[in-house]
Amino acid sequence: MTSIDDVARASGVSTATVSRALRGLPNVSAATREAVLATADALGYVVSSSASGLATGRTLAMGVVVPNVSRWFYATVLEGIDAELRRVGYDTILFNLGLKGEDRERVFHRSILRKRTDAVIALCLDFTPSEREQLASLGHPTIVVGGPVNGLRHLGIDELAVARAATDHLIGLGHRAIGHLAGHPEHGLNKRVPRRRRRGYELAMAAAGLPVRPEWIEPSDFDIAGGREAALRMLGRSSRPTALFAASDEMAIGAILAARELGIEVPGELSVVGIDNHALAETFGLTTIAQDPFGQGRLAAELMLAELAGEPPRTDLIDVPTALIERASTAPPPAATSRL
Amino acid sequence: MTSIDDVARASGVSTATVSRALRGLPNVSAATREAVLATADALGYVVSSSASGLATGRTLAMGVVVPNVSRWFYATVLEGIDAELRRVGYDTILFNLGLKGEDRERVFHRSILRKRTDAVIALCLDFTPSEREQLASLGHPTIVVGGPVNGLRHLGIDELAVARAATDHLIGLGHRAIGHLAGHPEHGLNKRVPRRRRRGYELAMAAAGLPVRPEWIEPSDFDIAGGREAALRMLGRSSRPTALFAASDEMAIGAILAARELGIEVPGELSVVGIDNHALAETFGLTTIAQDPFGQGRLAAELMLAELAGEPPRTDLIDVPTALIERASTAPPPAATSRL
DNA sequence: CCCGGTCATGCAAGCGCTTGCAGCCCTACC
DNA sequence: GGTAGGGCTGCAAGCGCTTGCATGACCGGG
Numbered sequence: 001m002t003s004i005d006d007v008a009r010a011s012g013v014s015t016a017t018v019s020r021a022l023r024g025l026p027n028v029s030a031a032t033r034e035a036v037l038a039t040a041d042a043l044g045y046v047v048s049s050s051a052s053g054l055a056t057g058r059t060l061a062m063g064v065v066v067p068n069v070s071r072w073f074y075a076t077v078l079e080g081i082d083a084e085l086r087r088v089g090y091d092t093i094l095f096n097l098g099l100k101g102e103d104r105e106r107v108f109h110r111s112i113l114r115k116r117t118d119a120v121i122a123l124c125l126d127f128t129p130s131e132r133e134q135l136a137s138l139g140h141p142t143i144v145v146g147g148p149v150n151g152l153r154h155l156g157i158d159e160l161a162v163a164r165a166a167t168d169h170l171i172g173l174g175h176r177a178i179g180h181l182a183g184h185p186e187h188g189l190n191k192r193v194p195r196r197r198r199r200g201y202e203l204a205m206a207a208a209g210l211p212v213r214p215e216w217i218e219p220s221d222f223d224i225a226g227g228r229e230a231a232l233r234m235l236g237r238s239s240r241p242t243a244l245f246a247a248s249d250e251m252a253i254g255a256i257l258a259a260r261e262l263g264i265e266v267p268g269e270l271s272v273v274g275i276d277n278h279a280l281a282e283t284f285g286l287t288t289i290a291q292d293p294f295g296q297g298r299l300a301a302e303l304m305l306a307e308l309a310g311e312p313p314r315t316d317l318i319d320v321p322t323a324l325i326e327r328a329s330t331a332p333p334p335a336a337t338s339r340l
Numbered sequence: 341m342t343s344i345d346d347v348a349r350a351s352g353v354s355t356a357t358v359s360r361a362l363r364g365l366p367n368v369s370a371a372t373r374e375a376v377l378a379t380a381d382a383l384g385y386v387v388s389s390s391a392s393g394l395a396t397g398r399t400l401a402m403g404v405v406v407p408n409v410s411r412w413f414y415a416t417v418l419e420g421i422d423a424e425l426r427r428v429g430y431d432t433i434l435f436n437l438g439l440k441g442e443d444r445e446r447v448f449h450r451s452i453l454r455k456r457t458d459a460v461i462a463l464c465l466d467f468t469p470s471e472r473e474q475l476a477s478l479g480h481p482t483i484v485v486g487g488p489v490n491g492l493r494h495l496g497i498d499e500l501a502v503a504r505a506a507t508d509h510l511i512g513l514g515h516r517a518i519g520h521l522a523g524h525p526e527h528g529l530n531k532r533v534p535r536r537r538r539r540g541y542e543l544a545m546a547a548a549g550l551p552v553r554p555e556w557i558e559p560s561d562f563d564i565a566g567g568r569e570a571a572l573r574m575l576g577r578s579s580r581p582t583a584l585f586a587a588s589d590e591m592a593i594g595a596i597l598a599a600r601e602l603g604i605e606v607p608g609e610l611s612v613v614g615i616d617n618h619a620l621a622e623t624f625g626l627t628t629i630a631q632d633p634f635g636q637g638r639l640a641a642e643l644m645l646a647e648l649a650g651e652p653p654r655t656d657l658i659d660v661p662t663a664l665i666e667r668a669s670t671a672p673p674p675a676a677t678s679r680l
Numbered sequence: 681c682c683c684g685g686t687c688a689t690g691c692a693a694g695c696g697c698t699t700g701c702a703g704c705c706c707t708a709c710c
Numbered sequence: 711g712g713t714a715g716g717g718c719t720g721c722a723a724g725c726g727c728t729t730g731c732a733t734g735a736c737c738g739g740g
Contacts, residue, residue: 053390
């Protein structure tokens with residue numbers, strides 16, 4: 001491995017000059033800089049991150065804590081983060097926290113705190129109070145993307161408003177019998193997200209003077225299989241709603257699949273709306289409230305980088321925009337049931 | 341930040357002893373070790389990875405190069421890798437290489453080689469010759485998971501055999517008119533995977549003396565939307581096959597969706613088989629050749645760690661096992677067309 | 681009682697880089 | 711022509727840890 005000394009020797013200057021030249025610092029003559037760059041390139045020199053990290057106290061790496069990476073939302077946020085970091089030469093260190101117990105403890109204790117990262121972005125997950133405290137006291141910039149977590153800065157959509165908007169869309173179409181496929185509190189995932197989406201649904205219903213029937217709220221996993229099962233349960237019953245607000249697009253897709261299996265026409269007999277604008281939403285013609293997880297990831301990364309660059313931290317809650325996308329899964333209710 | 345000196349001072353021993361005690365090295369008395377551990381814990385001491393990395397030449401981090409993280413296969417391999425690494429205290433550094441051009445170049449040049457990692461695991465993607473060479477000459481253990489890449493060690497399923505097995509399953513059921521939803525060469529993804537799966541299909545057909553009609557091979561993206569579109573095209577034509585071998589489960593699911601849209605019954609009028617055992621395969625009752633990406637990721641990590649621990653490298657090609665899982669999407673062909 | 685051997689510990693030299701400070705050479709101005 | 715000032719460059723002291731070697735204490739056997 002070639003070191004900075006090799007480059008210095010080969011180009012006939014001191015290591016200090018090499019260091020400055022390579023990093024674009026001032027006080028290096030153009031000629032010297034060019035020569036250094038050339039020899040460094042020729043020698044295939046790459047700075048050792050350990051050494052420069054030790055000397056500067058900066059690791060040029062961002063910790064990203066995720067509950068898992070298989071879920072569309074997390075994967076996409078992660079890609080957004082990584083894209084931004086990569087752009088400025090930062091590395092992404094992944095901490096998969098979807099695990100329980102000892103491993104999880106180890107992540108916190110040994111790794112995140114391992115002074116390996118300059119900042120930490122956590123994707124919305126369910127932290128224990130102790131974990132929260134450790135994160136908060138980390139001493140470097142930290143932000144949570146996707147679901148509000150007490151005591152930590154947060155960036156994401158306004159869950160309540162989005163859920164209301166989705167429900168209001170159905171109400172606006174004339175639906176009165178509206179069910180909700182609610183999210184389960186899944187292990188590791190932030191429990192406030194499903195809760196607030198459900199609350200938004202309830203608020204919208206209440207505001208419109210519509211009844212919320214307990215049997216029309218069906219909790220399940222946040223994914224396609226979960227949505228399908230929940231919808232099969234709900235739609236199989238004698239009296240079913242004319243519209244469904246699903247807590248996520250994947251659940252909504254599951255509901256559409258379930259409806260097809262039961263011979264229920266979408267949107268003729270059943271309207272379905274979700275949240276996300278998942279990659280598959282278009283394929284299924286799903287009406288949804290779009291959010292932009294890639295952009296959220298990128299924004300989170302930008303914020304952290306800005307703080308690391310010395311800018312004052314933004315302490316306000318950051319709500320990112322969403323937009324209703326109407327596709328083929330929603331329509332006015334069938335005449336017969338519209339005034340149920 | 342508390343350093344090793346703080347711990348040494350607080351426990352009245354030298355930094356050398358603290359270092360040895362903390363890492364469980366021999367030649368430290370039990371009493372001393374315990375005392376050191378206690379004070380380190382009390383002080384919240386965590387070793388600086390930069391410093392120890394610089395001193396030992398080990399970063400305790402593994403580079404993982406992925407084309408993207410939204411695709412089920414990659415996400416799952418990644419989780420397998422991360423789980424194993426986490427277990428032994430290694431960190432996962434993510435390199436999202438799905439990008440083009442300059443960023444991609446930067447990843448290779450500035451990051452991977454940044455002496456930040458002890459080893460590199462690359463998920464099957466499409467490397468340029470120069471990238472391949474850089475990887476190969478990295479000087480530390482490297483392996484590719486998922487798709488064979490010339491000149492690099494590789495771990496994954498036997499693409500050819502799997503494709504043959506899937507096709508043979510259909511042939512065994514009595515199908516003679518078998519179409520193939522082939523994978524597109526997508527940007528960044530390993531082009532050999534779709535090619536070999538197609539070749540396996542062709543070989544199986546040839547071995548059974550069955551004709552391969554060009555219009556029954558329909559290439560598309562590797563995902564649900566791609567599979568759906570390809571299937572819509574193929575199944576919309578006047579003479580359609582009685583069975584479909586899709587190059588991935590996501591494509592197979594797309595085909596099932598397409599069949600439903602066209603009113604074609606699965607498996608009554610059309611059998612569908614895929615590869616992967618994707619999370620959704622069960623939901624759709626999809627017959628498939630299962631592979632275990634989580635296990636592949638874990639295995640790759642284990643191999644790298646073993647080499648880092650000094651064991652001699654395994655140089656053989658490593659084929660991981662697969663298994664046919666019969667579900668509800670395959671059946672003998674309808675009597676009328678079975679002797680087409 | 682002496683001595684070689686073991687074990688626990690400390691010393692100090694790095695690991696490869698960054699950076700404050702000092703030194704040198706020029707230029708420009710008085 | 712002298713000098714202040716600015717631009718380049720080099721020196722060397724760390725950054726926090728690891729580790730080969732030296733040291734000293736203690737043990738048992740001859």
